[in-house]
Amino acid sequence: QSVLTQPPSASGTPGQTVTISCSGSRSNIGSNTVNWYQQLPGTAPRLLIYATNQRPSGVPDRFSASKSGTSASLAIAGLQSDDEADYYCAAWDDGLIGFWVFGGGTKLTVL
Amino acid sequence: QVQLQESGPGLVQPSETLSLTCTVSGDSLSGSTYNWGWIRQPPGKGLEWLGSMNYNGSPYYNPSLKSRVVVSVDTSKNQFSLDLKSVTAADTGVYFCARHHLGIAAYWGQGLLVTVSS
Secondary structure, three states: OOOEEOOOEEEEOOOOOEEEEEEOOOOOOOOOOEEEEEEOOOOOOEEEEEOOOEOOOOOOOOEEEEEEOOEEEEEEOOOOHHHOEEEEEEEEEOOOOOEEEEEOOEEEEEO | OOEEEEEOOOEEOOOOOEEEEEEEEOOOOOOOOOEEEEEEEOOOOOOEEEEEEOOOOOEEEOOOOOOOEEEEEEOOOOEEEEEEOOOOHHHOEEEEEEEEEOOEEEEEOOOEEEEEOO
8 A cells, every 4th residue: 555646547649648646645745845757667767757846857848747735746748659657656754754655656558 | 877786686585584785886875965775666566665874874764664674884885785574475576776865766776676485
């Protein structure tokens, strides 16, 4: 059971915009920024978005993200076949001690 | 360029201790302002953070695993390690090491599959 909640799957056709949601609580998303990771099969996760809406160098501006209250979302515009991957949201959780929490992941299928 | 590489046994006996090492290049553990952590992924499942070493050399752990996890650092070898005690089949998965700051991890190892089985 992951601390952050994501839909297990999402899909879209090439060129469409797909949105993936991430729900948390006051101690994680509600208090801290959200990060998103993309994981292609058999590879390590790749940082896609950090500090809620910032893209690391090399990440196309087709990827965007936002946060409201205790929920966050990732949007992928102009969907491409190589966007097919697993996407994970993550955040720092304040709790009793700080710790790193992830969503369960969303498998994106490009139809 | 920062690089991380996991190493250790790919097969561990149930009830034994899983011990992995992450070798870092391109950054110095003794002078870094980053945290160095371990994350795992059971087959077909999501990511789970296990524990990290902060820039002061102090470890901190996932509360759900705290009693079984130890993260330590060897600055002379520029390595940090994971010990996971009393493993069961549920501990089978790919183990990643990563450099992070409050969960923002731009650098990851390639991952190491560890199977717990007799």
